[in-house]
Amino acid sequence: MSETSHSGTSGTLERYALPPDVRERLGELRDLSEKAQDGDKAARAKARRDLVQKLRESSPAVIARASDVSRSAQHMLIGTAVGGDPLTELALSGRLDMLREEIAGENPTALEVLLTEQVVSCWMWLQLLNALMSAQFKLKLPDGVKRSPPSYVRHMLKVEESAHRRFLASVTTLARVRKLQANTPGVQFNTQINLGRGN
Secondary structure: OOOOOOOOOOHHHHHHOOOHHHHHHHHHHHHHHHHOOOOOHHHHHHHHHHHHHHHHOOOHHHHHHHOOHHHHHHHHHHHHHHOOOHHHHHHHHHHHHHHHHHHHOOOOOHHHHHHHHHHHHHHHHHHHHHHHHHHHOOOOOOOOOOOOOHHHHHHHHHHHHHHHHHHHHHHHHHHHHHHHHHHOOOOOOOOOOOOOOOO
């Protein structure tokens, strides 16, 4: 999957494309990263030094995306869930971006951003398990495909139940954090004046 939310895809998904400067810097960093893995020892060492320098000079948005292993994991799950269908793959990736935006809301705190990502990751994991489990209950399986034994299905149902609990826990935690933030009183200045009777 590209680092954009699929630039080149028209319509709604274009809203979630990375800014051009972020996309360009990520491309530069990837090129340096590949050079740091190839070639002789001296070339790799120089490429690594250049990579470190470029990364230090990058914006927070670039660093956040370059280090976003959660998003990479989500795209791996998407690839498994859609079974090679490009349209569903693009649409599901775009849906994750929409969920991030809708759940995080306007001006989210750093903690809300982290918890939003957790909610989205748990949601994607649950969708994959739902898809895999649904396939077990097809009336007719493709030629050459054997139905999984009941013990495997029972095991996967337990995994799915655990994923559902994790998803609900992440949603509950985000809601609790927002409630606590909403109930946090503002800074109050109390002035106390003591009037003595004098001597």
